[in-house]
Amino acid sequence: MDKLDDVDLRILRILQKDSKKTTKEIAELLHLTASPVYERIKRLEKKGYIKRYVALINKSQIGCPITAICMVSLRYHDEGFIDKFDRQIKALPEVQECYHMAGKVDFFLKINLKSLEDYHEFVRLKLSKIENIGVLESYFVLKEIKATTEYHF
The missing domain is CATH 1.10.10.10 (Winged helix-like DNA-binding domain superfamily/Winged helix DNA-binding domain)
Known part of the structure; x- marks a missing residue:
């Protein structure tokens, strides 16, 4: 660079x-x-310093006030299973962010939905269909303290 x-x-x-x-x-x-x-x-x-331009949408204004954080641990960790998980998660439009983590959990997912019922349906009908998930822990955001897209350099 x-x-x-x-x-x-x-x-x-x-x-x-x-x-x-x-x-x-x-x-x-x-x-x-x-x-x-x-x-x-x-x-x-x-040169790739600017990847793209986007509009940041107010999630409450569009009716998606529920933010869920999912911590996912896989049963098997070889490259093929991880690649398959990556592809399956990318195909889920509800998943706004996904990070492959080092530490106790394998993946961190951020999901925004309209209601807890919608989240339940998402887990039941989509996330649970991903065969290699061993442990799934869900957390719900009570209050957004800070959210930024800015990098400080």
């Missing part, structure tokens, strides 16, 4: 906070002209 200079880092920080800022607005914040800022943003995108 190329070494990023201070201007690149400042651009990334600005876009993390508000990716709808125009090139002109970013240039004004940096006291630069729009053309070099545009070129820097394109380079950051091309």
Whole structure:
């Protein structure tokens, strides 16, 4: 990877906070002209520093206020079983995030749904169909204290 200079880092920080800022607005914040800022943003995108732009949706506004955290441990841990689990989890649209963990549990899943009943149906009809799950522990978020998509560098 190329070494990023201070201007690149400042651009990334600005876009993390508000990716709808125009090139002109970013240039004004940096006291630069729009053309070099545009070129820097394109380079950051091309080099993979910026993966994509998204809208962060208010989960309550769309009727999905329940956040469940699932801790999953597999019975068998060889590469084939882990790869199959990865594919099966990726196919479940309810799973918002999945992390392969080191430690007591194998996977951490974050799931947002409309209700506890929907979560029960998700576990019963989808998650439980994944054959290699040995242990599944579910936790429910009572209050979101902090949620951010920003990296600090």
